[in-house]
Amino acid sequence: MTTQPPESFLELRDLRIHFPTEDGLVKSVDGLSYKLERGKTLGIVGESGSGKSVTSLGILGLHKGGNAKISGEIWLDGEELVSASADHVRTLRGKKMAMIFQDPLSSMHPFYSVGAQIVEAYRIHNRVSKAVARKHAIDMLGRVGIPQPDRRVDDYPHQFSGGMRQRAMIAMALSCDPELLIADEPTTALDVTVQAQILDLMTDLQREFNSALIIITHDLGVVAELSDDILVMYGGKCVEYGTAEDIFYRPEHPYTWGLLGSMPRLDREPTERLLPIKGTPPSLINVPSGCAFNPRCAFAGRTDGKATSQVPDLLETEGGHLVRCHMPRAERRSIWDNEIKPMLEST
Amino acid sequence: MRKTNVLALAALGTVLTMGLAACGGTAGGGGNTSSGNNNSSTGGGDASAAKHNDAYTKVVNPSDAKGGTLKFALTDEPDSMDPGNTYYAWNWNFSRLYSRPLMTYTPKPGPEGLKLVPDLAEAPGEVSADGKTWTYKLKKGIKYDDGTEVKATDVKYAIARSNFTDELTDGPKYFAQYLDAGDYKGPYKDKNLDDFKGIETPDDYTVVFKLKAPFSEFDFLVANPQSAPVPQAKDTGVDYEKAVASTGPYKFESYEVGKQLNLVRNPNWDQATDTTRKQLPDRIEVQFKQNAEDIDNRLIAGQIHVDLGGTGLQPAGRAKVVSNPQLKDSTDNPFTPFNRYAMMSTKVAPFDNIDCRKAVQYAIDKTATQAPWGGPLGGDIGTTAMTPTTVGYKPFDLYPNGADHKGDLAKAKEALTACGHPDGFSTNVAVRGDRTKEVQVAEALQASLARVGIKLTIKKYPSGDWSAQYAGKPDFVHKNNLGIMIAGWGSDWPSGFGFLSQIVDGRAIKPSGNYNMMELNDPSINELLDKGIQTADAAQRNEIWAQVDQKVMESAAFTSFVYEKTLIFRPASLTDAYVHSAWGMYDYTWLGVKQ
Amino acid sequence: MVAFIVRRVIAAVLMLAVVSMATFAIFFLIPRALGQTPEGMASRYVGRDATPEAIQGAVKRLHLDDPLLVQYGRFAKGIVAGQDYSLGPKKAECPAPCFGFSFNNNQPVWPTLLDRLPATLSLAVGAAVLWLVAGVSIGVISALKRGTLLDRAAMTVALAGVSLPIYFTGLVSLAVFAYTLGIFPGGGSYTPITVNPIMWFQALVLPWISLAFLYAALYARLTRAGMLETMGEDYIRTARAKGLKERTVVTRHALRATLTPILTIFGLDLGLLLGGAVLTESTFSIQGIGKLVIDAIRGNDLPVVLGVTLFAAFFIVLANLIVDILYAVVDPRVRLS
Ligand SMILES: Nc1ncnc2c1ncn2[C@@H]1O[C@H](COP(=O)(O)OP(=O)(O)OP(=O)(O)O)[C@@H](O)[C@H]1O
Numbered sequence A: 001m002t003t004q005p006p007e008s009f010l011e012l013r014d015l016r017i018h019f020p021t022e023d024g025l026v027k028s029v030d031g032l033s034y035k036l037e038r039g040k041t042l043g044i045v046g047e048s049g050s051g052k053s054v055t056s057l058g059i060l061g062l063h064k065g066g067n068a069k070i071s072g073e074i075w076l077d078g079e080e081l082v083s084a085s086a087d088h089v090r091t092l093r094g095k096k097m098a099m100i101f102q103d104p105l106s107s108m109h110p111f112y113s114v115g116a117q118i119v120e121a122y123r124i125h126n127r128v129s130k131a132v133a134r135k136h137a138i139d140m141l142g143r144v145g146i147p148q149p150d151r152r153v154d155d156y157p158h159q160f161s162g163g164m165r166q167r168a169m170i171a172m173a174l175s176c177d178p179e180l181l182i183a184d185e186p187t188t189a190l191d192v193t194v195q196a197q198i199l200d201l202m203t204d205l206q207r208e209f210n211s212a213l214i215i216i217t218h219d220l221g222v223v224a225e226l227s228d229d230i231l232v233m234y235g236g237k238c239v240e241y242g243t244a245e246d247i248f249y250r251p252e253h254p255y256t257w258g259l260l261g262s263m264p265r266l267d268r269e270p271t272e273r274l275l276p277i278k279g280t281p282p283s284l285i286n287v288p289s290g291c292a293f294n295p296r297c298a299f300a301g302r303t304d305g306k307a308t309s310q311v312p313d314l315l316e317t318e319g320g321h322l323v324r325c326h327m328p329r330a331e332r333r334s335i336w337d338n339e340i341k342p343m344l345e346s347t
Numbered sequence B: 001m002r003k004t005n006v007l008a009l010a011a012l013g014t015v016l017t018m019g020l021a022a023c024g025g026t027a028g029g030g031g032n033t034s035s036g037n038n039n040s041s042t043g044g045g046d047a048s049a050a051k052h053n054d055a056y057t058k059v060v061n062p063s064d065a066k067g068g069t070l071k072f073a074l075t076d077e078p079d080s081m082d083p084g085n086t087y088y089a090w091n092w093n094f095s096r097l098y099s100r101p102l103m104t105y106t107p108k109p110g111p112e113g114l115k116l117v118p119d120l121a122e123a124p125g126e127v128s129a130d131g132k133t134w135t136y137k138l139k140k141g142i143k144y145d146d147g148t149e150v151k152a153t154d155v156k157y158a159i160a161r162s163n164f165t166d167e168l169t170d171g172p173k174y175f176a177q178y179l180d181a182g183d184y185k186g187p188y189k190d191k192n193l194d195d196f197k198g199i200e201t202p203d204d205y206t207v208v209f210k211l212k213a214p215f216s217e218f219d220f221l222v223a224n225p226q227s228a229p230v231p232q233a234k235d236t237g238v239d240y241e242k243a244v245a246s247t248g249p250y251k252f253e254s255y256e257v258g259k260q261l262n263l264v265r266n267p268n269w270d271q272a273t274d275t276t277r278k279q280l281p282d283r284i285e286v287q288f289k290q291n292a293e294d295i296d297n298r299l300i301a302g303q304i305h306v307d308l309g310g311t312g313l314q315p316a317g318r319a320k321v322v323s324n325p326q327l328k329d330s331t332d333n334p335f336t337p338f339n340r341y342a343m344m345s346t347k348v349a350p351f352d353n354i355d356c357r358k359a360v361q362y363a364i365d366k367t368a369t370q371a372p373w374g375g376p377l378g379g380d381i382g383t384t385a386m387t388p389t390t391v392g393y394k395p396f397d398l399y400p401n402g403a404d405h406k407g408d409l410a411k412a413k414e415a416l417t418a419c420g421h422p423d424g425f426s427t428n429v430a431v432r433g434d435r436t437k438e439v440q441v442a443e444a445l446q447a448s449l450a451r452v453g454i455k456l457t458i459k460k461y462p463s464g465d466w467s468a469q470y471a472g473k474p475d476f477v478h479k480n481n482l483g484i485m486i487a488g489w490g491s492d493w494p495s496g497f498g499f500l501s502q503i504v505d506g507r508a509i510k511p512s513g514n515y516n517m518m519e520l521n522d523p524s525i526n527e528l529l530d531k532g533i534q535t536a537d538a539a540q541r542n543e544i545w546a547q548v549d550q551k552v553m554e555s556a557a558f559t560s561f562v563y564e565k566t567l568i569f570r571p572a573s574l575t576d577a578y579v580h581s582a583w584g585m586y587d588y589t590w591l592g593v594k595q
Numbered sequence C: 001m002v003a004f005i006v007r008r009v010i011a012a013v014l015m016l017a018v019v020s021m022a023t024f025a026i027f028f029l030i031p032r033a034l035g036q037t038p039e040g041m042a043s044r045y046v047g048r049d050a051t052p053e054a055i056q057g058a059v060k061r062l063h064l065d066d067p068l069l070v071q072y073g074r075f076a077k078g079i080v081a082g083q084d085y086s087l088g089p090k091k092a093e094c095p096a097p098c099f100g101f102s103f104n105n106n107q108p109v110w111p112t113l114l115d116r117l118p119a120t121l122s123l124a125v126g127a128a129v130l131w132l133v134a135g136v137s138i139g140v141i142s143a144l145k146r147g148t149l150l151d152r153a154a155m156t157v158a159l160a161g162v163s164l165p166i167y168f169t170g171l172v173s174l175a176v177f178a179y180t181l182g183i184f185p186g187g188g189s190y191t192p193i194t195v196n197p198i199m200w201f202q203a204l205v206l207p208w209i210s211l212a213f214l215y216a217a218l219y220a221r222l223t224r225a226g227m228l229e230t231m232g233e234d235y236i237r238t239a240r241a242k243g244l245k246e247r248t249v250v251t252r253h254a255l256r257a258t259l260t261p262i263l264t265i266f267g268l269d270l271g272l273l274l275g276g277a278v279l280t281e282s283t284f285s286i287q288g289i290g291k292l293v294i295d296a297i298r299g300n301d302l303p304v305v306l307g308v309t310l311f312a313a314f315f316i317v318l319a320n321l322i323v324d325i326l327y328a329v330v331d332p333r334v335r336l337s
């Protein structure tokens, strides 16, 4: 590696993760870069299949489904992970970086008790007796808000409710005080009150450990209040990046507008969407030429035909706010201010 | 019967030496064994010199060396190891290792072996003037393995139990058929043996058989292991097979029914009393229910010595042996007691016409019908009802069908014209559908008869009920127009009567279980059979059997495919081996092993 | 748990009763319906060309002329209460459980079964250990090295193993290792372990391998498929995310989930084999339950067939029960209720 280690705690540089399949090359992550500091929270949003999970798995070195091709750089606390040995990355997993997975039922081993799974995670990185580890597991379960943790510790995942399982999953991920925590849709499939509790819990814990936190979701609402920065992914690429304020108050990418428009709000029916994103997510094998979003974009006509012929670059619009769109900045601003924003606020 | 006198003298000598032998342990045995060896031509020498079929004419690897373990294996399990309760040919050979019937066969290869010699008896039976009383004197001093002496009542008891009880069902019942025993209920229901009037024992060494009618081949009947003595006190009925009281050179060490039999030397057997057996191996082991193919491989590898059943190598083993001259020299190809034949029903048209039957006789391609049995190794092409190893057999061929037996179609056509079907006719051939070889024979027959326009339809029936429900049931045969039936017969004793009486006697035709499937009822044949069995002189008698055979063949209802042969393997380690004609197997009482 | 077992045992007894009736029907009812007379049946159990009296005697002795229900009743009663049997001069006692006496060799069936069991047990258990170890390890390695030459070679051999009949592999192995090379003893050399453990072992090596080859092939394929599926499970990813070594992921997490369904099949296979490994026992002339029953079927020896059928059914039921209990122990999601 010729590049210098960055200042940031976590930095991705032009990360690409491609899967050769029988149908063709799946470009799940295609040139992604971002930075994240300790104690900060990054929200990654995007539709299903946009590459959010694969990115995170790539950081942990767990993307190796079959013969995945990875390129670019992943810098974690001064170490480059793409070129590091698999065994070294393994020693970082669980301890330095941990992940809370999408579906806690299928992500926990059905044959082992919740306690045993936490104990295992703890003992990989801490040379302690089983009894000590068990005390720690009970402690962790208590901290994530599971009542009577000393009794529930011996229960099996299927004996937990959905929310409890998610808490247990968090307890397991946090058992070794990771410095980087990635939460992959930690609240999907949970009811709204539980969602809030879980999110609160994670930020509390983050504060406690001063870890860097990545929250992945396709729901902007979830990240709205937690995130310092937000990354909007579309078709394996970042289409907009900025602070929470940038994304919520000054969004410039038509896809982000769509996401904002489909945000569920307490005062609306969840199914009722103001600005529906028409069509389906793009194929990652035959990515639409030009701007990947163009088949679904209402403003594709306003780019002098560049939308279908030229891939737009991710360009800074102001103060670290990055947007990938051919529309002139002024036009984007004016559309937001005059068309989208009033519509979103109208009700 | 000069031979008999010589043997009687020998037996007398035996009695005289008894006293000495009693003190000298086994010494008496050793002396006589060598003399037993003299009656065989000792041409060969070591194993490598032995050729294919050598054991058929002489003793291969002659040796008096004692010791070692002789190993037998059998695919089957015995019906019973009880000499009184078995119908398996091999067991009538094998059981002589531990049981001595009144008479047995001469221990010599070739036709000499078919002659009877006294065993437990001092001499062949003395027949009364009316032919209905047969008297045997027992040799004195013959002991069971526990040292007690054999008594005449033990012979009487043995026959009572084997022929007159419901429990011992496996052996033949000739004594029940021929003895004048009234309605004797058998020793299990009637504990008083004196109520058995069919046999009298005036003293401990005399057994007198009382017959319903004269039966001149009675010596053959008492050569059956059923005449071997059984002490009443030792009889445990069907369980007796587990601990047979031995009179032969070996006794039971252990017997696990259906698995394994081990025999060891019987110290109470005295060679001096026994002119036919040897006692070479220290042990004899028999494994039952062994894989047939594996038995062949073990024989060829020398891990066992004899396939006990004597039915020969399996197709795979046969192919292996035949293609290797060296291996082939280790085989013999004896006749079995079986004739494989077809019978034409004289009651099913158009076979009620002798000329139609003759047409078949001439049209058969006997090379083709020989092939399924395994070609020449599976049997010689037959032209008579009796087989070559039957006493009284004379070779002749009334229907010569070409030099190579492939059929004389011109003669067949002539016969067809004579019977009024110049263009042939259609009929059915019945066969046991689960017997592959017989089905193949039916197909070969079908093909060869088609050449003269005789169309055969093959009807397959299960072998289990073959004789009770199908081919053995004349009603069924008539109703279903079974013109030809494919069958086989092996006699219980190697004489013309033993062979012919069941299958050609018109009075033996039964509504079910009938073996005279051609329903031949020729008074002259019936009379000859009666005359023969009442003829005391063996030579005259055998002449009569040959006449019966001639008449049967004249009827043209019987046509033989093959006189069956087997291909049996004799490992180099087997000594003193010769094929005994009475069994078509090695004489199991002679065999020894190289160590 | 106790209630579960009790219920299963009751069900098992009922099932055994049904099995015995079905077997009984196959051997008695169907032939009778097809016109077989008691005499016709009896003629199988007496000597060649038996006289009508002898056949009648056999009919009486074997009670073949009784109504079928009475015959079945006698059989069922014998199992519960035992029965007597005439050997000739005296009666033989057959204490419960009495499956009757062989029609062909008059031996009581139950002691015969017990006598044959150790051979089958030795064969089945030895082979089972072998095929489980070999099949599972090959399957696991194949799955982990999926697509490599090793994987493809293993799966080709496995295909051969599944498709080659045991009498073929058995006879070939005997020809090569026993009769040509002389490394192992030939057929028919099974010796009980109590008599000579060394001979026992030597004689069983080839049967074990032949029998295990077939099953190992099957298990390798099953394990490979199961392993591939399991390795794609989310909880395997979780295990890796914890920082576990790959070997631990495989052994502690993947294997346990993969082996659980295989355990079920294994239990049933073993139970089935304890009811007799017919082909292997026949090929190697091992006097076990399988050899016993195949000969009994050939010889129409109904009491033996009934006895073995019940015996085998018992093992299958037992294996099922054990598998169910084990399954509940292994997989906490399964509750015995
Ligand atoms: N091992 C693999 N082989 C081939 N394609 C893969 C593999 N793993 C992921 N993909 C593909 O990569 C794309 C991105 O998947 P990813 O799981 O990152 O989406 P996501 O943004 O997390 O979606 P969701 O919101 O549904 O979780 C998907 O189209 C997926 O099919």
Ligand code: SF4
Residues within 6 Å of the ligand: A253, A254, A255, A291, A292, A293, A294, A297, A298, A299, A300, A303, A307, A312, A324, A325, A326, A327
């Ligand atoms: S580049 Fe064109 S198509 Fe793509 S998001 Fe901007 S406006 Fe839409």
Ligand SMILES: [Mg+2]
Residues within 6 Å of the ligand: A052, A053, A054, A102, A184
């Ligand atoms: Mg995802």
